[in-house]
Amino acid sequence: MDRLVTPYEGSGHRPWDDSAEVPAPLHLHQTPVSSRWVDYNGHMSESCYLRVFGDNSDAFFRYLGIGEDYREGGHSLYTVETHIHNRREVAEGEPLVLSLRLLDHDAKRLHVFHEMRHxxxxxxxxxxxxxxxxxxxxxxxxxxxPPELQQRLATIRRSHATLTTPDVVGKPMGIRR
Known part of the structure; x- marks a missing residue:
């Protein structure tokens, strides 16, 4: 049986450097639009936007220090909720550049925001x-x-606290009347 594999699977994770500056936002993933992601309308299918955001999350996990060895140790991060806002179409071969900002965290949860740009x-x-x-x-x-991940998240959050919170964050979905 085939299973979904991310571009970062098998790459481990990068070592954390306490003295390194944390970019705000992080730019960890880029990819061209694959021909497998293009639907009958000639542009990237809606499910593939989520796939690319998932790959961006995986790149972030590895930046944070979570790789295969961490999962083999019995822990991981799971997505609980995702809100996607599609703004523009993108076609096969076009370049995607992603950013990620950490909006908030506590001992068990992370609240992140991704942007996909041309x-x-x-x-x-x-x-x-x-x-x-x-x-x-x-x-x-x-x-x-573990404490070391919580400390890394606190470092990232301090850096990302300088960024303006996007206006779509925390907004419920619905028909405005």
Whole structure:
């Protein structure tokens, strides 16, 4: 049986450097639009926007220090909720550049915001707001992250606190009357 593989699978994670400056926002993932992601309308299918945002999350996990060895140790981050805002169409081969900002975190959860931009024009193509939870895989329950991950998140959050919160964050979906 084939399973979904991210571009970063098998790459481990980068070592954390306490003295390194944390970019605000982070730019960890870029990719061209794959021909497999293009639908009958000739542009990237809606499900593939989520796939690309998921790959961006995976790049962030590895930046944070979460790779295969961490999962083999029995813990991971799972997505609890995602809100995607599609802004523009994008076609096969066009370059995608993603950013990620950490909006908030606590001992068990992360609130992140992704932006997908065109790699040549910088046009905003889509954004995604996600809530992630740290889990004990064997127990199937949320669990607190180890202190070193919480400290890294606090460092990232301090850097990202300088960024303006996008106006779509925390907005409910519905028909405005």
């Amino acid at each position: 790699g040549e024009t910088d046009a905003l193509l889509a954004s995604a707001e996600q809530l992630l939870v740290h889990v004990d895989i064997a127990r199937g329950k949320s669990s607190e992250m």
